Amino acid sequence: MSNDSETVSKVLWAELFPAELIKRQQQCPIVYMPLGLCEPHGQISAFGLDTFKAEYLCTRVARQVGGIVAPSMNYHVHESGPSAKFLEANVGEHNPYMSSVPPYVFYHFFLYQLRSFYNAGFQSAVILSGHGGAHVHDLRKISRMFQEQTGMNIWYGTDFDLVEGTYTGDHAGKYEISMLMHIRPDLIDPSKKALEELDGAGGRLAAALDADEATRAYGELICDACELALSRIVTELGLQSEPATNRLPLSYGVVEGLWSQIVSSAESGTEHWAALQPREGQAPVSEQSRWKPYEYIRMQTNL
Numbered sequence: 001m002s003n004d005s006e007t008v009s010k011v012l013w014a015e016l017f018p019a020e021l022i023k024r025q026q027q028c029p030i031v032y033m034p035l036g037l038c039e040p041h042g043q044i045s046a047f048g049l050d051t052f053k054a055e056y057l058c059t060r061v062a063r064q065v066g067g068i069v070a071p072s073m074n075y076h077v078h079e080s081g082p083s084a085k086f087l088e089a090n091v092g093e094h095n096p097y098m099s100s101v102p103p104y105v106f107y108h109f110f111l112y113q114l115r116s117f118y119n120a121g122f123q124s125a126v127i128l129s130g131h132g133g134a135h136v137h138d139l140r141k142i143s144r145m146f147q148e149q150t151g152m153n154i155w156y157g158t159d160f161d162l163v164e165g166t167y168t169g170d171h172a173g174k175y176e177i178s179m180l181m182h183i184r185p186d187l188i189d190p191s192k193k194a195l196e197e198l199d200g201a202g203g204r205l206a207a208a209l210d211a212d213e214a215t216r217a218y219g220e221l222i223c224d225a226c227e228l229a230l231s232r233i234v235t236e237l238g239l240q241s242e243p244a245t246n247r248l249p250l251s252y253g254v255v256e257g258l259w260s261q262i263v264s265s266a267e268s269g270t271e272h273w274a275a276l277q278p279r280e281g282q283a284p285v286s287e288q289s290r291w292k293p294y295e296y297i298r299m300q301t302n303l
């Protein structure tokens with residue numbers, strides 16, 4: 001994300017002056033939010049791979065098509081429901097050094113992030129997550145609820161969605177490691193063995209079996225395809241957008257009303273929330289595993 005040329009426009013909300021933000025917003029009233037987290041991607045990769053993918057794509061597309069990139073969210077849903085078994089199988093009992101939070105914290109806060117975009121006058125929000133999992137289903141549903149309530153258009157997806165059918169996404173395999181090699185080559189250490197499982201070396205840490213096949217050239221192809229697909233989505237959203245004039249700000253009450261609906265639908269079982277329990281047919285987490293407490297959780301803080 002280096003600004004190596006003076007002609008490259010500033011697109012990060014955090015870097016804009018008020019007059020610059022207003023001008024960019026009038027030209028294209030779209031906000032992007034990159035989502036990721038710190039989680040293990042093998043011994044060869046930095047923890048923030050998922051966030052770097054999302055930030056890279058949002059920033060590139062904002063520069064080309066327009067719009068403003070909101071602060072990244074570097075904490076995300078993992079551990080719970082289907083992820084508990086994934087982590088037992090792929091990280092085991094090693095410390096994962098992971099910036100994960102429970103669904104009921106993330107989803108609640110996510111509504112407030114959308115509220116801040118609405119109140120800042122954006123007509124459309126593009127939420128791009130570099131991290132996949134069961135939460136994608138839940139966050140799409142929450143995005144739809146917010147859109148129906150407020151009229152702000154929201155696209156929620158992952159980089160895997162952007163290239164579905166062309167490239168197969170993975171976790172810390174050929175796909176993801178190649179992308180980070182292209183985006184931030186300094187954050188991949190090819191001298192370390194991806195599949196190292198030596199005692200004392202911290203284990204495989206969720207590297208996929210084909211991580212050794214990653215190349216920078218392959219990563220560039222994937223990144224370019226993601227960028228093109230995201231540009232198309234944003235262009236389409238932009239066409240639906242009209243300037244937000246004299247919009248009344250949303251209060252906390254509107255968000256809390258949506259949140260109550262989410263909690264009660266989870267408690268009563270009238271809506272399926274995918275990150276709260278294992279997938280159908282998924283093997284149970286071992287009783288002694290550090291991941292066992294997160295296999296089944298509820299949509300509320302006082303568990």
Ligand SMILES: [Zn+2]
Pocket residue numbers: 041049050130131171172176
């Ligand atoms: Zn990842």
